[in-house]
Amino acid sequence: MSLTINNYLSKTNSENNKEGIFILDSDGFFLQANAGMENIIGYIPFDLIGTSLAQLMPIQEIIRTRELFKDVMNGNIVQFETVLIHKNGHKVYVCVEFTPHMFNGKTMGVLTTVRAIANENDIPNEHSKTIIQILDNKGEIKYVSSTLEKILGYSIQQIIGNSFLDFIHQDDQYKAKNIIQELKTIRKKMRVELKHIHQNGYSIILSSEFASVFSSSGDIERIIISYDMKGYTLSV
Known part of the structure; x- marks a missing residue:
């Protein structure tokens, strides 16, 4: 991938950005995240590093997302809709795009873009x-x-x-x-x-x-x- 991880994160890294971008390792744990994640689920990037994406999801969404994660680890781009749990406890309905992060022909992690569709309060x-x-x-x-x-x-x-x-x-x-x-x-x-x-x-x-x-x-x-x-x- 010609786009570096730092460029991938910084292209939308502003306090007013409604698009969240983060990097997951091959096990689904956060490596990096942009400031847009705070606008969507209330967590600053530092809060997310080292935690699992599954920790932010209802149990019924974890199972489906794990299957999609396997697909992206096989080199495919995956788009889907799911639910994340906000820091305050309410649900946020989001669109997600998983893109494989390749190095020497091998998928090393997942570049992820998230955009909120609706808030539970809506x-x-x-x-x-x-x-x-x-x-x-x-x-x-x-x-x-x-x-x-x-x-x-x-x-x-x-x-x-x-x-x-x-x-x-x-x-x-x-x-x-x-x-x-x-x-x-x-x-x-x-x-x-x-x-x-x-x-x-x-x-x-x-x-x-x-x-x-x-x-x-x-x-x-x-x-x-x-x-x-x-x-x-x-x-x-």
Whole structure:
């Protein structure tokens, strides 16, 4: 890799940077980190050095991330969405890119870029029976809780990056489009039921709460969907 580790870190190393960059060794422990990590999870670089990335993750995310880490150690670039635990204890939903750090043809560690998608405080009524889905301002899915895979049958990889509307039954397409459009123009929460399409073709009615998140300049940044899974309905 032509970019040195120091250049890799320093290219975004500012107090106002929202992008976190860090280097992991081959076992997943922090070697270096930039100041952007404090903006995302509250830890200064010194706090992170020598600790494991797994220490910052919920247990259900550790297992999946370890498999992806193996993939990057085999020389592949990996992009995924996950959850990190902030120093104050709340969850931060993030996009992650793992890039192998090569030396003499061998992967010596992992160069990592992290960008926050949403903060737990943005998400309404989060609890253990809630599935979270986060859309960008175009309505594309940027994050989804792994539990949704069990409900709709699609893998996380099949869901991420696609339009939210791709998984809505044709009966509710008009309703869903109107909800997304309305949330793009005004900050509000909406509770609705929509028919979702299972991978096997049948539909499932899910009750959910939509919440829009706007930037300080007044532009829509993302839409957060919180599914109440205390009960869901199979439809025909």
